[in-house]
Amino acid sequence: MDWSPADRSPGAHYHFLTSAVAPRPIAWVTTVDGEGRANCAPFSYFQGVGSDPPMLMLSISDRPERAGGGPKDTLRNIQETGEFVVHVATAQHAQQVVDSAAPFPPDVDELEAVGLETVPSHVVRPPRLADSPVAMECRLVETHRFGQRVPVTVVFGEVVHFHADDAVLDKRGNVRAGAGPDAVRFLARLGGHRYAAVDETFEVGPGSVGS
Numbered sequence: 508m509d510w511s512p513a514d515r516s517p518g519a520h521y522h523f524l525t526s527a528v529a530p531r532p533i534a535w536v537t538t539v540d541g542e543g544r545a546n547c548a549p550f551s552y553f554q555g556v557g558s559d560p561p562m563l564m565l566s567i568s569d570r571p572e573r574a575g576g577g578p579k580d581t582l583r584n585i586q587e588t589g590e591f592v593v594h595v596a597t598a599q600h601a602q603q604v605v606d607s608a609a610p611f612p613p614d615v616d617e618l619e620a621v622g623l624e625t626v627p628s629h630v631v632r633p634p635r636l637a638d639s640p641v642a643m644e645c646r647l648v649e650t651h652r653f654g655q656r657v658p659v660t661v662v663f664g665e666v667v668h669f670h671a672d673d674a675v676l677d678k679r680g681n682v683r684a685g686a687g688p689d690a691v692r693f694l695a696r697l698g699g700h701r702y703a704a705v706d707e708t709f710e711v712g713p714g715s716v717g718s
């Protein structure tokens with residue numbers, strides 16, 4: 508089957524793209540508003556985009572019109588404070604990751620409702636999730652806005668502090684992936700409500716082609 512973007516609705520593009528651009532890592536993001544109230548939500552349009560300086564990006568759509576439109580709390584908070592913390596989502600936390608995406612009213616403490624404990628971050632105001640094995644404290648670098656019918660804002664942030672549990676680090680100080688107690692069992696998003704856990708990994712070294 509072949510088709511042009513004009514043949515399908517934005518909703519159909521969302522469902523196809525999120526089933527085809529998969530598996531996606533999930534940024535589990537904490538922010539605070541101008542009064543210091545904490546917020547937490549997952550974003551799977553997420554990637555690392557550079558190493559020097561270390562940079563991450565996430566893409567945040569506006570709320571759908573039927574939910575009143577306008578920016579999601581995470582974007583509003585990032586634009587207000589210039590800070591956010593990206594946590595690695597693990598399969599052990601899958602239900603809490605999904606629960607934290609619920610649209611909570613502004614007066615509800617989302618972290619408490621989802622049962623998430625936090626500890627202070629090192630250099631930014633948003634707190635760090637105590638149970639997440641890897642956290643990256645970020646400062647906003649810039650945003651880029653695309654689209655009209657379903658606008659999205661891509662947020663670029665520089666990592667200003669790294670945190671990782673010693674237990675999941677290999678001898679070089681990098682994160683071990685997999686199912687063991689000394690590794691991060693990464694949670695990845697597929698299409699719809701489907702997720703994958705990184706249980707099995709393998710190495711592929713460089714071959715003998717090229718010079």
Ligand SMILES: Cc1cc2nc3c(=O)[nH]c(=O)nc-3n(C[C@H](O)[C@H](O)[C@H](O)COP(=O)(O)O)c2cc1C
Pocket residue numbers: 533546547548549550551552553566567568569579580581582604605607608609610611696
């Ligand atoms: C696993 C997962 C991944 C998600 N990824 C995105 C995403 O990349 N971009 C986005 O705008 N919303 C995404 N969402 C939806 C947001 O998490 C949801 O709209 C949330 O209510 C936003 O919260 P906030 O208003 O507190 O920022 C995702 C939801 C789930 C469960």
